[in-house]
Amino acid sequence: MSTSNPRDELPDHLPALRAFAMSLTRNSATADDMVQDTLVKAWTNIEKFQVGTNLRAWLFTILRNTYYSNRRKASREVADVDGVFTESLSQKPDHDGRLQMKDFQVAFAKLPDEQREALILVGASGFAYDEAAEMCGVAVGTIKSRVNRGRARLTELMHLNDDEGMELTDTATMAVVTGRVNGAPR
């Protein structure tokens, strides 16, 4: 009877769910609460999952729907987004890479949710544009446009339009010297 129960595969997707939740919320406590909600919903609605289709995409869809529905409810609350994402990361030792990463995270946090989501789905978690479009319930062109606008904005925020890499290093160095990163508090 029990050939392959998708419920048994849920643990395999936990790291990816957490990473996706983190990219949406930028707060580890909120992210893990969302993952928990997603697990319960997935477990209790597992018969709605079509065996043979992409379980990860299905789980991500539940998670993002949870996020956007919570966001609607809590739209007046101020989100706690200050650098939690940054702090949860184990930084690689190389100095420039590390500063650049910090810049990146500050810039990334400034993007609208929809652009962050599209960038993570397509740019980091390896979904195709059409998969991401289906998960987000929008047209493929919309996802492409979100990805492009997100990339363009990040490029602008990180001053990557300039020809050389020196500018970035200087910016990062200044950020350390002045104790500020891209105008962010602290």
Next chain:
Amino acid sequence: MAQDNKSPRGSDTIDANLKRVYQDVLDEEVPDRFLALLDQLKAQDAAKSDPNSDSSQ
């Protein structure tokens, strides 16, 4: 992929950073609470579908 043809300069850097942000969370150990939750859900279902069994968890 050909999608980067018209990307602005620095898009390689952006993609590398995106992947790293994502990968860093992927590499974190999954908190025990999630596996505990799955065990709990499993136990609940077992109790429901098999009321004669001794599933007092």
